[in-house]
Amino acid sequence: MAMNSTGRPTAPTGDGARAEDLKTFSGSRGLMQQEPLLHEVGAPEKCGVDLPCVPKHTSRLGGLEREEVIGLPGLSEPEALRHYVRLSQRNYAIDLGLYPLGSCTMKHNPRLNEKLARLPGFADVHPLQPQSTVQGALGLMAELSHWLMAITGMDAVALSPKAGAHGEWCGMMCVRAAIEERGELDTRRRVLVPQSAHGTNPATAAACGFEIDELPADATGRVDMDALRSKIGPDVAAIMLTNPNTCGLFERDIREISDLVHDAGGYFYCDGANLNAIMGKTRVRDLGVDAMHINLHKTFSTPHGGGGPGAGPVVLSDRLSTYAPVPYLVRDGEGWALVEEVAQAKAKPFGRMSAFHGQMGMFVRALAYMMSHGADGLRQVSEDAVLNANYLLARLSDEMSPAYDGLCMHEALFDDAFLKDTGVTTLDFAKAMIDEGYHPMTMYFPLVVHGAMLIEPTETESRESLNRFADSLISLAKLAKSGDTSRFTNAPTLAPLRRLDETRAARTPVLRWREG
Amino acid sequence: MRYLPLNEDDRVAMLARIGVSSIDDLFADIPARARLDGLIEGLPTHASEMAVERHFTDLSRQSLSAGDAPFFCGGGAYRHHVPASVDHLIQRSEFLTAYTPYQPEIAQGTLQTLFEFQTQVAQLTGMDVANASLYDGSTATAEAVHMAARITRRRKCVLAPGLHPHYAQTVQTAVQGETMDMHTMNAAMGADANVVDALDDQTACIVVQSPNIFGELVDLEPLAEAAHAVGALLIAVTTEVVALGLVKSPGEMGADIVAAEGQSIGNGLSFGGPYVGLLACRNDRKFIRQVPGRFAGETVDEEGQRGFVLTLSTREQHIRREKATSNICTNSGLCTLAFTIHLALLGEKGLRKLAALNHGRACVLADRLDALDGVEVLNQSFFNEFAVRVRGNAAQIVEDMAKVGVLGGIPAARLFGAGHFDDVLMVAVTETNTDDDFDALVAALREAI
Numbered sequence: 001m002a003m004n005s006t007g008r009p010t011a012p013t014g015d016g017a018r019a020e021d022l023k024t025f026s027g028s029r030g031l032m033q034q035e036p037l038l039h040e041v042g043a044p045e046k047c048g049v050d051l052p053c054v055p056k057h058t059s060r061l062g063g064l065e066r067e068e069v070i071g072l073p074g075l076s077e078p079e080a081l082r083h084y085v086r087l088s089q090r091n092y093a094i095d096l097g098l099y100p101l102g103s104c105t106m107k108h109n110p111r112l113n114e115k116l117a118r119l120p121g122f123a124d125v126h127p128l129q130p131q132s133t134v135q136g137a138l139g140l141m142a143e144l145s146h147w148l149m150a151i152t153g154m155d156a157v158a159l160s161p162k163a164g165a166h167g168e169w170c171g172m173m174c175v176r177a178a179i180e181e182r183g184e185l186d187t188r189r190r191v192l193v194p195q196s197a198h199g200t201n202p203a204t205a206a207a208c209g210f211e212i213d214e215l216p217a218d219a220t221g222r223v224d225m226d227a228l229r230s231k232i233g234p235d236v237a238a239i240m241l242t243n244p245n246t247c248g249l250f251e252r253d254i255r256e257i258s259d260l261v262h263d264a265g266g267y268f269y270c271d272g273a274n275l276n277a278i279m280g281k282t283r284v285r286d287l288g289v290d291a292m293h294i295n296l297h298k299t300f301s302t303p304h305g306g307g308g309p310g311a312g313p314v315v316l317s318d319r320l321s322t323y324a325p326v327p328y329l330v331r332d333g334e335g336w337a338l339v340e341e342v343a344q345a346k347a348k349p350f351g352r353m354s355a356f357h358g359q360m361g362m363f364v365r366a367l368a369y370m371m372s373h374g375a376d377g378l379r380q381v382s383e384d385a386v387l388n389a390n391y392l393l394a395r396l397s398d399e400m401s402p403a404y405d406g407l408c409m410h411e412a413l414f415d416d417a418f419l420k421d422t423g424v425t426t427l428d429f430a431k432a433m434i435d436e437g438y439h440p441m442t443m444y445f446p447l448v449v450h451g452a453m454l455i456e457p458t459e460t461e462s463r464e465s466l467n468r469f470a471d472s473l474i475s476l477a478k479l480a481k482s483g484d485t486s487r488f489t490n491a492p493t494l495a496p497l498r499r500l501d502e503t504r505a506a507r508t509p510v511l512r513w514r515e516g
Numbered sequence: 517m518r519y520l521p522l523n524e525d526d527r528v529a530m531l532a533r534i535g536v537s538s539i540d541d542l543f544a545d546i547p548a549r550a551r552l553d554g555l556i557e558g559l560p561t562h563a564s565e566m567a568v569e570r571h572f573t574d575l576s577r578q579s580l581s582a583g584d585a586p587f588f589c590g591g592g593a594y595r596h597h598v599p600a601s602v603d604h605l606i607q608r609s610e611f612l613t614a615y616t617p618y619q620p621e622i623a624q625g626t627l628q629t630l631f632e633f634q635t636q637v638a639q640l641t642g643m644d645v646a647n648a649s650l651y652d653g654s655t656a657t658a659e660a661v662h663m664a665a666r667i668t669r670r671r672k673c674v675l676a677p678g679l680h681p682h683y684a685q686t687v688q689t690a691v692q693g694e695t696m697d698m699h700t701m702n703a704a705m706g707a708d709a710n711v712v713d714a715l716d717d718q719t720a721c722i723v724v725q726s727p728n729i730f731g732e733l734v735d736l737e738p739l740a741e742a743a744h745a746v747g748a749l750l751i752a753v754t755t756e757v758v759a760l761g762l763v764k765s766p767g768e769m770g771a772d773i774v775a776a777e778g779q780s781i782g783n784g785l786s787f788g789g790p791y792v793g794l795l796a797c798r799n800d801r802k803f804i805r806q807v808p809g810r811f812a813g814e815t816v817d818e819e820g821q822r823g824f825v826l827t828l829s830t831r832e833q834h835i836r837r838e839k840a841t842s843n844i845c846t847n848s849g850l851c852t853l854a855f856t857i858h859l860a861l862l863g864e865k866g867l868r869k870l871a872a873l874n875h876g877r878a879c880v881l882a883d884r885l886d887a888l889d890g891v892e893v894l895n896q897s898f899f900n901e902f903a904v905r906v907r908g909n910a911a912q913i914v915e916d917m918a919k920v921g922v923l924g925g926i927p928a929a930r931l932f933g934a935g936h937f938d939d940v941l942m943v944a945v946t947e948t949n950t951d952d953d954f955d956a957l958v959a960a961l962r963e964a965i
Contacts, residue, residue, distance in 0.1 A: 074863015356788025
């Protein structure tokens with residue numbers, strides 16, 4: 001055995017015992033530190049913030065002083081750092097690896113954008129400061145508007161929606177306002193929504209007071225045109241269509257669809273979730289769209305942050321632009337001004353969507369992303385996103401089962417036919433990917449495909465990264481077909497936790513910590 | 517292009533593997549007449565990191581930031597000091613670049629912090645449960661109204677006279693798609709108790725803000741009793757949650773649902789967003805089933821280890837589609853993280869002291885302003901924001917103060933529209949205001965009047 005001069009062994013001497021069999025005394029496992037809840041590690045008297053003294057004063061709380069104990073735990077700064085750093089290590093992240101969630105566009109988040117969003121002229125200005133003191137912030141909103149309108153070819157943009165679904169609601173409320181002005185609110189009741197649509201589409205149309213009529217898909221995964229023709233009529237308020245659709249396919253008949261809807265007096269709402277596939281290759285204006293939200297957190301790379309915040313500006317055609325909500329920007333001499341009151345507006349805003357002007361922090365990041373890429377880079381983004389998806393589709397097609405024949409746009413859709421009779425489900429397959437070091441793809445969506453697996457690699461993956469990913473999936477598919485199911489049904493085994501009991505969580509909800 | 521890893525060799529090889537000859541073959545489904553041949557018109561080409569940074573720095577300098585001026589604006593957004601460790605932690609890759617935690621085995625970091633956040637919000641508001649956040653306080657208020665209508669199966673909603681006008685407008689806009697019967701009471705300073713006059717057996721809810729838009733604290737207890745007596749719910753709104761460190765919680769006073777803006781804790785002003793909407797309610801199955809948005813819930817994994825998952829999702833749009841409780845599909849993820857970390861650093865002791873400091877300093881400034889000729893403090897009570905009547909037009913006075921580099925508050929007419937409360941100025945004070953700031957405000961106000 002090799003030793004150094006004090007007798008310390010310098011080469012492994014163990015008997016090769018298996019790591020998974022080891023139960024540790026601390027509960028930690030090497031770098032994966034065990035970490036209880038905040039309320040178990042913190043204490044009310046602990047504090048990680050030093051504050052100056054409270055000045056002498058006579059309380060003016062009107063007799064409403066808080067008497068009861070709140071019970072909030074505190075931590076000193078070093079304890080807080082440990083708590084959150086340990087928890088962070090239980091998360092998958094784009095910065096760790098490929099995040100192939102179809103329909104979610106998990107691309108690289110440039111750190112320049114984080115830095116710029118923290119500049120004081122954006123991060124440290126109040127929404128109700130005198131407008132003369134926030135011209136830089138308003139100027140940034142104007143520049144963002146210019147870029148979004150140039151990319152889509154549309155006539156106006158409403159910036160205040162706070163997320164994609166909020167943007168959908170904004171666009172559909174514009175539709176509603178237009179129909180109301182035409183005096184047809186009682187008769188134009190129906191909104192056509194494809195079966196493959198995001199759940200937010202029907203939920204939004206319902207929130208605007210419309211009835212939902214589902215459109216089936218044809219054998220190629222696109223809108224069934226015969227069904228559309230049979231459903232179109234004077235009671236149709238709008239169609240809500242995602243393009244490219246959630247099967248990752250471009251709606252080839254989109255011009256005919258928009259003409260049909262327009263001829264019947266309705267409007268064309270486009271769900272812009274998949275704009276990443278077509279930027280610089282076509283303009284949605286030229287597809288006949290009247291309103292479309294843009295998920296800044298998808299196409300324009302503002303961080304998803306574990307579920308938000310997003311931002312969902314809505315571009316509008318001249319048929320709907322007058323109904324955009326307050327506040328909105330107007331030219332004011334050399335500078336910019338906000339129109340904040342419906343009553344002051346020259347246009348006919350349908351109302352106000354939230355307290356202030358929108359997700360400024362996201363605007364900064366998105367604009368920085370767009371300027372970094374420029375017109376040439378944005379087109380390259382779409383081309384590379386579509387190229388990467390088709391490359392995966394081509395590489396995976398031999399072992400997995402594409403849901404539809406032919407090429408795809410920015411995401412590749414598979415069904416579970418390749419797992420037929422293996423005893424392995426889409427869920428099992430997805431969980432096995434976790435053991436391989438990958439976040440699973442979007443699964444069981446869209447609903448029109450059985451056991452759907454929707455893979456969107458985005459343009460920020462290298463060819464080497466795509467190859468490693470494809471190699472893993474191909475090996476897993478082969479393993480499943482070989483009859484070795486335990487690797488799947490037990491998965492994941494290498495993640496911080498094993499599969500969790502979601503049924504129990506829903507049957508007996510525990511939604512907060514309680515003492516004891 | 518620094519964010520795109522493919523090079524030309526990659527692209528050629530990949531096209532060959534796909535079996536097409538050019539990239540445009542992949543876009544063949546776009547109708548010919550809608551194809552864009554050249555570059556997008558009216559936009560520059562790509563820019564270096566240096567060039568982009570220069571452009572944004574120039575833009576940033578064109579605004580007067582709060583940190584560069586004696587600053588007294590509130591009105592639903594407050595400037596508090598956020599510890600450096602908060603911003604450091606939320607920028608960790610594993611938090612910043614993670615998606616919604618739909619795969620709980622590899623998202624326990626996000627899920628556990630959400631569960632901790634829900635617990636903190638429930639404690640702070642004095643309620644039983646809280647969700648994993650909504651967009652902001654105003655949209656949370658609108659969601660609370662929808663929720664109350666579904667729970668009570670009634671259509672009438674009464675907005676109290678002290679509700680933030682932008683919140684009132686947000687609610688009014690949000691219910692346009694339904695047949696709600698909205699009663700918005702005329703704005704007034706100390707008149708929130710009048711809300712009970714509009715109560716009847718058709719009323720789903722009353723919506724009352726405390727501290728209200730003028731900073732006045734409202735005793736919710738009698739309002740809750742009156743509402744409950746006719747089967748209506750009390751929705752309590754708070755736009756400055758730091759107040760809850762010092763003031764009785766809405767839960768203690770009988771609120772059924774709390775909708776609040778959480779920006780004050782952990783999150784900067786950011787010109788109005790992103791912020792973090794808090795929604796909390798009673799532990800009643802009927803309530804919980806009607807809550808919009810996400811919940812993190814506790815469960816166990818296959819080996820019995822404690823873990824957390826998103827739960828009760830049968831309320832949500834991705835399952836229920838048009839029958840969902842809301843179309844919301846995000847929460848304010850990273851803002852909730854900033855909130856929960858800042859509140860963990862404060863703890864009970866720190867929050868109470870922070871709140872006392874805000875109130876104490878506001879009292880000091882109120883007394884100084886009240887002593888000025890042409891200025892009168894209007895509040896009977898307040899936390900850290902109060903309204904003053906000024907001799908002259910408050911909007912003009914604010915503009916004049918801005919010209920000498922003082923951001924001296926918000927003219928009430930900015931929120932209520934010109935012609936309403938033209939002589940009322942709203943002044944907010946936080947721990948960030950120094951004695952020098954007070955001197956500067958007093959001097960600027962004296963000069964402007």
